[in-house]
Amino acid sequence: MKRIVLACGILFSGWIAQAQITTGSNVGVVPTESGSVRGYVHGGIYTYKGIPYAEAARFEAPHKPKPWSNVRSSYTYGPVAPLLDPTTNVQDESEFVFNHSWGFTNEDCMRVNVWTPGIKDGKKRPVMFWIHGGGFTSGSSQELPSYDGENLAKKGDVVVVSINHRLNILGYLDLSAYGEKYKYSANNSVLDMKAALEWVKNNIEAFGGDPSNVTIFGQSGGGAKVNTLMAMPSAKGLFHKAINQSGAFRSEMLSKSTTQAITAEVMKALNLAPNQADSLQKIPFPVLANAGKKALQVVAAQLKAAGKPVGGFGLSWGPSLDGDVLPYQMSSKEALDLSKDIPLLIGTVKNEFAPFANMAMANATAAEVEAVIQKTYGAKAEAYKAAVKKAYPNNTRPSDLLDVDRMFRPGAVEQANVKSAIGGAPVYMYLFTWQSPVADGKYKAIHCGELPFCFNNIARCEEMTGGGKDAYVLADKMSQAWINFAKVGNPNHKGLPAWPTYNATNTATMHLDNTCVVKPQLDKDLFAL
Structure with a gap:
């Protein structure tokens, strides 16, 4: 009996050594601009989830979140952006392979997650800023188990950051013709990402990170978002390196005339007059989403009839040329010059x-x-x-x-060819x-x-x-x-x-x-x- 108890004790202590987690009211407390947050320590890595980096009314530009006075618990992931087509069933085998975590939805979804080897230790670690996939319409920072930043932070002595942000019609409906407060609504999702990078710039030192050494990286739609940020003048200086994984799509961004035509069809589908645009802020999301689907179909048919391209994946929500937030096509000389000094790792x-x-x-x-x-x-x-x-x-x-x-790699090769030809920072292909x-x-x-x-x-x-x-x-x-x-x-x-x-x-x-x-x-x- 003694031997059995001893063996169980050794086994139990082994479990503790492998799975130790440290929590408590004074564990991992870090100040941010909006208030202090409390994380937990697992595997020697300080972990913070669901920290607000911005907030916004529907269709309006993001701004800093309301400050809080108490220490904010940051143990669990925050809300994810509402989906156009909520998941109600899955294919058994492929779902086993991907092992999604769908999360819970809320329009107030601007949240940041941080994994860091140390806080308040005077170190300035490289920051790896992860942008999730799902095109520009779905996904989240917690959607796949691979997105967890603990092991990467531990292995590299780096700070890993990931974000949730507005998507689909909530992030890209162009209401700029209906009032000053909607001036940037066509690219609010992109502004959310910029706001998260600004949060990193202003707060990451407290988490042991170096705001002057930030790498943005993303896969699929996240890779396309990396390209978008590289073409965004106001994001210049907020990141210093870029990794694009299976996200070098070659279709051009939509023009202002097209995005405004889509919005006009949304208004028509909801029986709203031009002076009723504010009503869009109160319409239930499923109703809004369905109106958006109809509008995209109508405008796609119009573009096709006029012999104009509708994109490789069909007409969808995403970044567009608005003359301000995104003034240049991503493959243009002006956009390439913006990111000329940004080293790029790219592949598929x-x-x-x-x-x-x-x-x-x-x-x-x-x-x-x-x-x-x-x-x-x-x-x-x-x-x-x-x-x-x-x-x-x-x-x-x-x-x-x-x-x-033959869908993803041609775009990656084209982007690598074009960027390497301008004689700026190096390009690496995988x-x-x-x-x-x-x-x-x-x-x-x-x-x-x-x-x-x-x-x-x-x-x-x-x-x-x-x-x-x-x-x-x-x-x-x-x-x-x-x-x-x-x-x-x-x-x-x-x-x-x-x-x-x-x-x-x-x-x-x-x-x-x-x-x-x-x-x-x-x-x-x-x-x-």
């Missing part, structure tokens, strides 16, 4: 959404895949197969011929090709698949990564590259082969896999098709 994952599109073919035979290719590409079938094999000579499964991304073993390997290098690796969160994301040894080894290499880039603008470290700066001539691309290797661009023929 090998398969992105392609495995979803071809899920029925995941275990198809070579003959079945050949039939699909012949039907899809006709006279170009042989050229297509040759181009895929040239780009990825180590493919092994028949379905690999179908599952190569391609994540690691194949997940989960569900018989059919998800491959899927969209979001690199996130557990750059955040060093394999254990939190076993459903996506499998949690095997190879995943941990690659995560160690990738997270260190992201950390080094945030520190000095260069991702090189001794765990990787030499990673050259990218230009349109050398097209040097780090392939991130079980064996990491630098290759030139091998998919030019595929892009041409």
Whole structure:
């Protein structure tokens, strides 16, 4: 009996050592401009969640939050932006892989989360400012388990920050024609992100961070938001490096005439006259969202009839040219000059959404895949197969011929080519090709698949990564590259082969896999098709 009790005691003490958390009224208290906040310590990392960085009336510009006098408890994530289509059901297997945390919604959603190795210690650590994906319409800072900043903060001695902000119609409805208080409403979501960066500038030193060394990074829609901030004159100086992960979309921002046409259709759908625009501030969100959907459909049809582009994903809510907050198209010389001195790390994952599109073919035979290719590409079938094999000579499964991304990577290559050509700060290109073993390997290098690796969160994301040894080894290499880039603008470290700066001539691309290797661009023929 003594031996059993002793063994249980040893086991119990081991659990405590692994999962110790420190909380209390005087634990992790940090002052901010609006009032003091209290966090908790887990794994040696001070953690703060749901701190207000701004507030705003619906459709109005953000401003600093009302101050509070007591110490504000900051233990749990704050509200997320209301969604156009609330999740009421999911696909079982893919939901297992992504393991979403949907959160609770509230229009008062401007919140910041912070992970830091130390407070009040005089250190100035690099700040890694994470912007979530979900396009410009959905998502949150807590949506995926990979977004947790604890391991990245601990590994790199950096401060990790993530934010929630207004999205969809709440962040992008252009009411500028209906009153001065709505002057910036077409880009309020972008102003929210700027407000969060200003919060970092004014408060992050108290959390052990360096406001003069801030890296913005984001994936998918978050990567597109990184590009947006790089083209925003008033955001210049609030960040110093940028990482764009699968977010270099090539469609142009909407014009003022289009955004105002969308708003006119929203007003029409709600039977509101121009002098009733203030009524939009009180309409229930689901009613407003449905009116927005109708308006987008109407204007998309008008643009299509006029022979004008409606964007690769169709007409949707997002940043637009307003002549003030965003005066330039992101690919314009003026916008590129704004971010000329910002080092850029940019890349995509090998398969992105392609495995979803071809899920029925995941275990198809070579003959079945050949039939699909012949039907899809006709006279170009042989050229297509040759181009895929040239780009990825180590493919092994028949379905690999179908599952190569051609939606995200072309934009990343184009952006890297253009930015590297202006002779400013360096550009580094990556391609994540690691194949997940989960569900018989059919998800491959899927969209979001690199996130557990750059955040060093394999254990939190076993459903996506499998949690095997190879995943941990690659995560160690990738997270260190992201950390080094945030520190000095260069991702090189001794765990990787030499990673050259990218230009349109050398097209040097780090392939991130079980064996990491630098290759030139091998998919030019595929892009041409």
